[in-house]
Amino acid sequence: MTTARLVAEKMGESPNFPLRVVDGLTLPPEYRKALMPGEDWKDSNGVSHQLPRYFYEVPSWDSAMKIELASHFLLWEFIQVDVREAPPLRTFPRYVPCAITLLAVCLERFREAVGTLVHISANGGYRSPSHRFSKNATPHAWGTAANIYRIGDTYLDNRNAIERFSLIARETLPGIWTRPYGAPSGYAEDHLHLDLGYVLSVPRDVKS
Amino acid sequence: MIKKDAVAPSSAGSAATSREGALLHEIEKIEKEAGAKAIAVALRDNETGFELHYNADRWFHAASTIKVPILLGVFAAIDRGELLPHSRVHIRNRFLSVVENIPFRVESVRDANSAVHNAIGKMMRVDELAYHMITTSSNLATNLLLGVIGPESVTETLKELHVDEGIKLKRGVEDELAFEKGISNMVTANGLLRILVMLSEGKAFSPALSRRMMDIMHGQEFNQGIPARLPKGARVAHKTGEISTVAHDAGVVYLPKRKPYSLVILTEWDQNATGRSRTIATISHAIYETLTQSPTKDG
Numbered sequence: 063m064t065t066a067r068l069v070a071e072k073m074g075e076s077p078n079f080p081l082r083v084v085d086g087l088t089l090p091p092e093y094r095k096a097l098m099p100g101e102d103w104k105d106s107n108g109v110s111h112q113l114p115r116y117f118y119e120v121p122s123w124d125s126a127m128k129i130e131l132a133s134h135f136l137l138w139e140f141i142q143v144d145v146r147e148a149p150p151l152r153t154f155p156r157y158v159p160c161a162i163t164l165l166a167v168c169l170e171r172f173r174e175a176v177g178t179l180v181h182i183s184a185n186g187g188y189r190s191p192s193h194r195f196s197k198n199a200t201p202h203a204w205g206t207a208a209n210i211y212r213i214g215d216t217y218l219d220n221r222n223a224i225e226r227f228s229l230i231a232r233e234t235l236p237g238i239w240t241r242p243y244g245a246p247s248g249y250a251e252d253h254l255h256l257d258l259g260y261v262l263s264v265p266r267d268v269k270s
Numbered sequence: 271m272i273k274k275d276a277v278a279p280s281s282a283g284s285a286a287t288s289r290e291g292a293l294l295h296e297i298e299k300i301e302k303e304a305g306a307k308a309i310a311v312a313l314r315d316n317e318t319g320f321e322l323h324y325n326a327d328r329w330f331h332a333a334s335t336i337k338v339p340i341l342l343g344v345f346a347a348i349d350r351g352e353l354l355p356h357s358r359v360h361i362r363n364r365f366l367s368v369v370e371n372i373p374f375r376v377e378s379v380r381d382a383n384s385a386v387h388n389a390i391g392k393m394m395r396v397d398e399l400a401y402h403m404i405t406t407s408s409n410l411a412t413n414l415l416l417g418v419i420g421p422e423s424v425t426e427t428l429k430e431l432h433v434d435e436g437i438k439l440k441r442g443v444e445d446e447l448a449f450e451k452g453i454s455n456m457v458t459a460n461g462l463l464r465i466l467v468m469l470s471e472g473k474a475f476s477p478a479l480s481r482r483m484m485d486i487m488h489g490q491e492f493n494q495g496i497p498a499r500l501p502k503g504a505r506v507a508h509k510t511g512e513i514s515t516v517a518h519d520a521g522v523v524y525l526p527k528r529k530p531y532s533l534v535i536l537t538e539w540d541q542n543a544t545g546r547s548r549t550i551a552t553i554s555h556a557i558y559e560t561l562t563q564s565p566t567k568d569g
Contacts, residue, residue: 144393145357145418183391184360211391219363219390245373252364252375253391 080129081118083265084157096148096192097157103191105199106248111260113191114159114204116268122154131166134173134180140166140187140205146194147185158188159205161263168235168258169208175234176227178214183253186211199260207257209250219252231256289560290322296556297324304549307515308538311553312459314467315561316529322557323460327436330536332455333511334407335518338465338487339437342474343424344400344415345483349475353418355397355482361389365413368440369447376410376444382492383408404509405489413442433468436461459534462520466532469507470522487521495519496533498551500558515539517546523558531561 086099100115120126126138140162143152151157165187173180185195186209189202201207210227211218218224221243228240231254241248241255301309310325347353363375378387383406386394399415402408416424421439428434436458441448448454465474469487472480487507496519497506508521520534535550 142393144360145353145396146360181391183362184358184393186391217390251373252362 081120083160083268084117084119085268086115086117086157092150093157096151096190098191103199111199112262114161114262116160116264117157118160118162120154120156120158131163132170135166135169139182142184142187143189143193144184148190148192151190159263160265161261162188162205164258164261164263165206165208168238172231172234175230176213180210181212183209183211186253201257201260204260206259206261207255209253209255211253218254224250224254227254293322293556293560294324297553300549300552300556304545305543306537306539306549310459310536312463312534313531313557314463315531316470317531320561326459329456329458330518330538331513331516332457333513333516333518335457335462335509335511335520336439336455337403337407337412338462338509338520339428339439340412340416340424341400341404341483341486342465343419343427344396345475345479346427347419347423349479353396355395357396358393359396359399359414359418360393361386361391361414363390363410365417365442367445367447368453369451372447374445374447376413380444381409382406383411386410401486401489404486405491407492407510409443416442431468431474433464436464459536462534463532466520466522466534470530470532484522494547495550496521496523496535496554498547499555514541517550519550525562533557
């Protein structure tokens with residue numbers, strides 16, 4: 063933990079978080095079209111969920127490489143998207159839902175439980191509702207889901223590894239949901255998907 | 271008697287006709303001696319306009335030569351601005367068969383390239399994947415690129431460029447379920463030749479993009495076919511293809527002080543046949559000898 067964080071905690075203050083909070087409704091049209099802030103989006107069962115409205119603005123890849131969301135998780139790990147993401151969201155500044163910090167805290171606890179490095183895959187952290195993988199509402203678009211492809215030296219590409227770490231996740235993180243092992247839609251066979259559900263985070267200092 | 275299909279007319283006159291005849295006989299002889307089930311050859315020499323077509327409209331399982339049309343599809347997306355060479359692609363080893371969308375993986379032991387498999391979970395650039403797809407014939411890279419651009423866009427590109435005849439792209443590679451059902455990518459020697467000629471003449475999208483594709487093909491690491499018996503000064507931009515019953519090579523041969531020639535050699539064999547690459551190399555050498563002879567010696 064950094065000295066600044068220790069000092070801040072001693073003083074009973076929140077550690078200084080360097081990212082600006084942005085109301086998605088105030089963003090330029092191309093971003094609003096891609097992020098769909100505050101809009102409803104149906105999941106595969108036809109149930110509507112309200113998409114995040116408030117985002118942290120990430121000014122550069124350099125900053126994403128430096129900002130700690132938890133002791134062992136940097137921001138960049140949550141925002142790796144490939145060419146399937148909507149074009150405006152592949153360049154900086156980038157926008158990530160404020161609930162991403164909750165996911166990072168959960169993953170930190172999970173990392174403590176497994177005792178080794180936890181690797182989030184590309185396209186496996188936050189991805190927008192406009193990402194080509196996003197056919198129905200998915201917690202990835204809320205910033206509350208992670209696809210983990212590797213833990214330590216273990217690749218999660220088989221039933222044994224996925225079910226073993228899935229159990230650890232469920233025992234460690236009350237309320238966490240993990241995708242069952244399998245090939246059909248709704249299952250996962252080459253990663254461990256875990257998510258907190260459709261959590262909306264509204265920072266205290268937003269003015270709307 | 272030459273049993274094969276028509277030979278295109280050549281501007282080089284009777285000397286060329288004589289050369290064609292001799293070369294066709296030579297190829298037929300090589301085919302018989304090797305015990306191949308079928309051989310097809312298509313050739314176009316940019317220097318003289320000389321062409322040769324031996325069984326060149328016969329369909330063969332494409333094996334990895336299908337990666338040349340896929341490369342064209344990738345560069346079409348770059349040309350349209352939909353992709354950039356440095357666009358990033360998530361490396362994931364999970365694909366859906368064209369048979370009932372059943373998931374399958376590319377087994378790393380069946381893929382000559384480990385670099386792409388080592389990046390699973392991470393991202394690689396489009397140009398890196400294209401390089402691996404061609405130079406070490408990475409099946410994983412191929413399916414990933416096809417996943418980004420879509421097989422239908424490749425077919426559309428071939429049509430737009432008027433090189434769709436002789437190429438049937440039906441699926442990605444290593445789709446065993448599709449293979450068992452007889453759904454395979456198919457090519458003819460003439461089909462692949464049309465693409466190579468277009469590339470060698472710099473007419474695929476732009477001279478610059480054509481050159482970039484040729485640069486990738488120049489990086490080919492499997493050189494037991496067309497280049498094997500060519501002289502040291504020869505440079506070959508090519509793509510091989512091999513499965514249990516076929517062995518192919520398709521490329522553009524650059525020799526000092528002359529324009530290049532495009533050459534496609536497709537071969538089909540019994541499962542346990544040997545000498546497949548050697549046969550391709552022998553045909554390639556025979557063609558080299560013929561093209562580099564003085565025309566007066568033919569008469």
